[in-house]
Each structure stands twice: as C-alpha cells, then as structure tokens.
Amino acid sequence: MSYELLIERNAEKDLKKLEDSVFRKIVAKIKKLAANPHPRDGKKIAGSQNDWRIRIGDYIFGGDIRTYYVYKQVICSLWA
Numbered sequence: 001m002s003y004e005l006l007i008e009r010n011a012e013k014d015l016k017k018l019e020d021s022v023f024r025k026i027v028a029k030i031k032k033l034a035a036n037p038h039p040r041d042g043k044k045i046a047g048s049q050n051d052w053r054i055r056i057g058d059y060i061f062g063g064d065i066r067t068y069y070v071y072k073q074v075i076c077s078l079w080a
Contacts, residue, residue: 002034003065026056037065 015023032039045051045062053062
C-alpha cells in the first residue's frame with residue numbers, strides 16, 4: 001500500500017526557494033516516501049511517536065507519519 005504525501009505550505013514555499021539541482025534531489029527523495037515512509041537513512045525524533053527526519057545534503061526533511069483507517073499519509077516539513 002502506498003502512502004499519500006501532504007506537503008505543508010511552509011515546506012512547499014521553502015522548496016520553491018531552493019536551487020534547481022537541490023530541489024530535484026529533495027523532491028526525488030520525498031517521492032520515495034510514498035512507497036516507504038521509513039527509509040533506512042531516516043531517524044526517529046526522540047520523544048515523539050510519529051515524527052522522523054531525513055538528512056538530504058545540507059537540509060533536514062521531517063515529517064509525521066499518520067495511519068488512518070481509510071488511507072495512510074505522510075505530512076512533511078523542511079528545515080535548513
């Protein structure tokens with residue numbers, strides 16, 4: 001089963017500000033999360049049940065994985 005990816009508005013704005021090569025690299029990694037929201041290079045954020053982070057170059061991409069009865073979704077943020 002694949003996940004639905006929801007990008008937060010502030011993360012979307014931050015992505016649009018990035019250089020084209022960095023943007024493509026991060027978006028490619030984000031798209032892979034739909035198939036596997038727990039990648040090997042992902043790390044759980046201490047003290048949280050659903051939050052995780054992935055380092056992509058100089059950026060940290062984080063999200064909240066929520067599983068619902070009808071569908072699954074990954075809500076994502078970007079921190080520089």
